[in-house]
Amino acid sequence: MDNLIRLSLYLILGAVLLFGNIWYLRALRSLFPSSDYVIMPIRVVGKEDPGGALGIALAQMLQARLKNIAENLADAQQQLDPTRARPPIVPRPSPVARITFAPMINAKTITMPTSLLEPADIKLSVAGVEVSGAVAWLQNLLVRQRTLAFTLYSADPGRMVVAGDAQVLSGKGDGSIWFESAESQEKAISRLAYALLRKRLTSVGGERIDDLLSLAEFEAFADGLHEAAELSRKIDRGGQPRPEEFAPVADALAPVAHNATSLPELTYLAADLAERAGEAANAMQLFAEFKQAATAPGASDAVRALIADGTVDGKLAALAAAAKQAGAFDFAGTLHGSTEHFVVYYETALGSAGAEVAGQVLGKVEADYARLSELFGGVTLAQPFNVVIAVINGARDGTGGAYHKGCNDQTLYVGVKLEPQIDSDRSSFFVVTQAVDVFAAAQGKHAECGSSYGGARKRALAAELYPKEITEFATAKYWLDGARADFVSVND
Amino acid sequence: MNSESIGCAVLFLNYLRTQLNIPWERILQAGGATLAETYANLGLGSDAFAKFRALVDRHFPPGKPSAVTTDNPFPLAA
Numbered sequence: 027m028d029n030l031i032r033l034s035l036y037l038i039l040g041a042v043l044l045f046g047n048i049w050y051l052r053a054l055r056s057l058f059p060s061s062d063y064v065i066m067p068i069r070v071v072g073k074e075d076p077g078g079a080l081g082i083a084l085a086q087m088l089q090a091r092l093k094n095i096a097e098n099l100a101d102a103q104q105q106l107d108p109t110r111a112r113p114p115i116v117p118r119p120s121p122v123a124r125i126t127f128a129p130m131i132n133a134k135t136i137t138m139p140t141s142l143l144e145p146a147d148i149k150l151s152v153a154g155v156e157v158s159g160a161v162a163w164l165q166n167l168l169v170r171q172r173t174l175a176f177t178l179y180s181a182d183p184g185r186m187v188v189a190g191d192a193q194v195l196s197g198k199g200d201g202s203i204w205f206e207s208a209e210s211q212e213k214a215i216s217r218l219a220y221a222l223l224r225k226r227l228t229s230v231g232g233e234r235i236d237d238l239l240s241l242a243e244f245e246a247f248a249d250g251l252h253e254a255a256e257l258s259r260k261i262d263r264g265g266q267p268r269p270e271e272f273a274p275v276a277d278a279l280a281p282v283a284h285n286a287t288s289l290p291e292l293t294y295l296a297a298d299l300a301e302r303a304g305e306a307a308n309a310m311q312l313f314a315e316f317k318q319a320a321t322a323p324g325a326s327d328a329v330r331a332l333i334a335d336g337t338v339d340g341k342l343a344a345l346a347a348a349a350k351q352a353g354a355f356d357f358a359g360t361l362h363g364s365t366e367h368f369v370v371y372y373e374t375a376l377g378s379a380g381a382e383v384a385g386q387v388l389g390k391v392e393a394d395y396a397r398l399s400e401l402f403g404g405v406t407l408a409q410p411f412n413v414v415i416a417v418i419n420g421a422r423d424g425t426g427g428a429y430h431k432g433c434n435d436q437t438l439y440v441g442v443k444l445e446p447q448i449d450s451d452r453s454s455f456f457v458v459t460q461a462v463d464v465f466a467a468a469q470g471k472h473a474e475c476g477s478s479y480g481g482a483r484k485r486a487l488a489a490e491l492y493p494k495e496i497t498e499f500a501t502a503k504y505w506l507d508g509a510r511a512d513f514v515s516v517n518d
Numbered sequence: 519m520n521s522e523s524i525g526c527a528v529l530f531l532n533y534l535r536t537q538l539n540i541p542w543e544r545i546l547q548a549g550g551a552t553l554a555e556t557y558a559n560l561g562l563g564s565d566a567f568a569k570f571r572a573l574v575d576r577h578f579p580p581g582k583p584s585a586v587t588t589d590n591p592f593p594l595a596a
Binding site: 400401402469471473478482487496501502503504506507509510512514516518 | 519520529530550553554570583
């Protein structure tokens with residue numbers, strides 16, 4: 027009897043212990059989120075945060091923003107996927123008597139040849155929301171290997187520094203994050219979300235995005251992709267976005283595409299958007315860059331196919347014709363080629379001689395750009411130059427000169443010297459004269475280009491790079507043999 | 519702006535560069551709305567035109583054909 031009672035007691039005790047253990051394990055497990063990474067409450071320095079509520083709120087904002095950006099990126103890639111099934115496009119009927127000067131918009135939807143990014147695959151939770159004290163300390167201790175901790179330092183009014191380490195996200199390479207922000211706290215958190223994703227993402231080709239794009243570029247890239255997807259969706263619904271709707275997206279993506287040469291898919295997208303925005307010259311340059319990038323060993327089959335099937339060549343030819351029709355250039359031009367900072371055209375009527383000069387000029391422009399940038403204290407220009415080599419003022423002997431339509435206008439019309447023999451240095455000399463105006467305007471501390479000082483500046487610097495070419499244009503004798511008025515103290 | 523005013527300005531720039539041996543980087547960094555301002559910004563004083571004109575006049579007397587064919591006849595003996 028005693029044994030039976032003892033056995034019953036043991037069984038009851040065992041059951042209680044078993045349930046207790048299950049409860050204990052469940053409780054213990056519930057302390058640790060099932061997410062891959064844990065954002066610790068953001069440490070705020072320079073602001074009152076006695077209960078830590080601000081730090082937790084900022085961490086939650088970061089979590090939400092990061093999720094939002096990652097979803098937008100994934101959605102954009104899906105929307106821009108050319109293989110995705112789409113509804114048939116039904117354009118809106120136009121009023122019969124409507125007259126418009128707006129360019130015709132291609133209602134074909136926007137796509138990229140292939141995906142750009144691998145999925146972010148990032149799950150985050152915020153630590154310390156429901157627990158505190160020793161339990162939070164234990165949680166921190168046990169999940170330390172996968173925690174993300176950041177400090178927001180805002181000691182100076184209107185300026186804050188965000189710093190932290192995202193090594194656990196980036197896996198390898200530099201995981202440190204540091205940036206300054208003069209914007210609001212919310213904007214700084216948003217930027218931190220971009221910074222974290224940049225550390226996390228890789229391209230489909232396996233390259234790390236933080237090796238390819240700066241933080242500012244990545245922000246422009248992610249936002250631009252999202253906007254492009256929205257425009258694509260609008261077209262899918264039968265809408266016809268106007269050129270001015272494409273323009274800001276094209277303008278935001280173009281500089282990123284110029285720099286990220288190993289992402290030809292992005293270059294194609296930016297070119298397509300520029301074309302839809304009516305920015306023929308930019309579109310031509312981007313398609314030319316895409317054509318060049320597509321020949322790289324790592325280019326995808328989809329990218330190569332666009333070259334092989336003549337799609338890009340067709341677009342370039344159409345754009346060249348459109349550029350003239352739209353009045354983009356003063357001469358009917360043929361695109362010869364492009365570099366990082368220049369797109370070089372020649373007047374189509376010049377034929378093979380124009381192509382020869384354009385080819386030689388193209389080979390020198392980057393060195394000239396580098397020298398001018400050096401002379402102007404490291405100034406660089408956000409946009410590339412368009413150079414149109416043409417017969418100016420009817421002169422084929424190199425005396426036609428050069429012009430552009432404003433000190434900072436980067437479309438340069440330069441004369442050509444074909445007689446008595448071809449001299450491409452003359453056209454290069456002209457390019458430098460006009461480029462000097464643009465660099466001086468960008469530096470923002472000089473007399474304007476139309477003054478006597480400006481005219482002298484371009485001549486003197488162009489002569490520095492092409493000393494032989496100035497001879498025919500020397501002007502010192504006119505002053506020496508004249509009244510010798512003072513154009514040093516005043517401009518003419 | 520005409521050939522005479524540009525001729526004066528380009529001569530002066532080359533005077534800074536070749537006669538006074540100031541690198542282009544410094545000349546451009548100095549900026550200025552006029553060449554005299556550039557000269558002053560370079561720390562050379564406020565007598566830009568007077569000094570320049572005096573040197574040029576010594577080597578190319580006014581009223582006589584200069585026979586200069588380039589924009590940069592410098593350096594000249596001081």
